[in-house]
Amino acid sequence: MALAYDPLFIASDKALSAFDVASPPHPMILTQDELKRIAAYKAVEFVESGMVLGLGTGSTAKHAVDRIGELLRQGKLENIVGIPTSKKTQEQALSLGIPLSDLDAHPVIDLSIDGADEVDPYLNLVKGRGGSLLREKMIEGASKKFVVIVDESKMVKHIGGSKLALPVEIVPFCWKFTAEKLRSLLEGYGCEANLRLGEKGKPFVTDNGNYIVDMHLEEDMGDLGAVSDAILRLPGVVEHGMFLDMASTVIIAGELGVKIKNKQHTTTSS
Ligand SMILES: O=C(CO)[C@H](O)[C@H](O)COP(=O)(O)O
Structure with missing residues (x-):
């Protein structure tokens, strides 16, 4: 099991814009959890100080919440308010010292970051296999930007018909x-x-x-x-759990690099 794929390779590449693609210098074998972490770290690059953030639920979103907590602790982010999509995420965020609020106080969210169970080519999603679909849909539906983070195993031709x-x-x-x-x-x-x-x-x-x-x-x-x-x-x-036409951007981490797809246009890695 290789651990060498450093997400900072992507995070520190100044040439990358939000819609560019990063490839590692050479292909490596990564665990699914490492891919999830890479996608999550890439998404956190969209976070800016002062933002109200929807905090997703699940094993991929957990990496994003950890990263936001880390950047706050390091003083690299300030004045963040998190709106958690589940009690579990609420506990995680509180343990990391992320200030929390809710939709009543913040009906418009700047950016939400969350995982998904399936993503189709039009960025429609299936979510909720972790059990948090209602709060996720309320919070992500109130977001100006909704960034979905997945490893490549979540990409499907059609959502919902996979027997899952x-x-x-x-x-x-x-x-x-x-x-x-x-x-x-x-x-x-x-x-x-x-x-x-x-x-x-x-x-x-x-x-x-x-x-x-x-x-x-x-x-x-x-x-x-x-x-x-x-x-x-x-x-x-x-x-x-169908999230139709809600995702602004999907970040897909795979063995050959990170691909970023958004509603308007798609880029692919080589
Ligand atoms: O919708 C969700 C929770 O209700 C999750 O985002 C979805 O199940 C993906 O989870 P994971 O990141 O653990 O694969």
């Missing part, structure tokens, strides 16, 4: 009724709907006191906007 879960947050009241409505709505895509379980086989409970149904789809959903609307119309559904 599309999470849907539902109210606990009569959850079987809602899960069945969801299954039947998405039946045409070869859908199974499974209640997410947590510790000791009990239902996983979100930070908002809700349950999650994981929708396993065999086929891609085609018109994502139509499916999104139909899911949200079901009584009992609180939110789903």
Whole structure:
């Protein structure tokens, strides 16, 4: 396992603009976690003193929050306010001394940085396999810029049709009724709907006191906007994990370097 890919190789390259690409001097074998850290460090280069920041949730976003804490401690960032997307991130940020607030006090966020479970070529996302989709969607939807950080394994042709879960947050009241409505709505895509379980086989409970149904789809959903609307119309559904047309930029770390894609144009590394 090689550790030699130094994210500062990217971070210190003055020639890079936000939409450029960095490649390491030679290919190296990196763990998935190292790739996540590289993407996260690159995203933190967008952070400026005085910003209100949406702080994401998950193993990739954790690296970004750590890095923001480190830069604050070193005095390289000042007057940052973080808006955490989960209780877990809130605890991490507090432990790092990052000042925190919420959407009530800061309804407009300068920049959010978060991971994703799947990213399609149009920068549509599946999120929420870590359980925080509702707060993530509220906070990232209120952001002027939303930077998504992933390792290259998260890139897919179509979101949601990979048999991996599309999470849907539902109210606990009569959850079987809602899960069945969801299954039947998405039946045409070869859908199974499974209640997410947590510790000791009990239902996983979100930070908002809700349950999650994981929708396993065999086929891609085609018109994502139509499916999104139909899911949200079901009584009992609180939110789903499709983040359509929300990401401004996606930073993808791979064995051959970092690729940055944004809504308007894409660059590729060689
Ligand atoms: O949406 C999320 C949490 O609800 C995460 O961003 C997503 O699950 C990616 O997680 P990771 O960075 O650990 O792969």
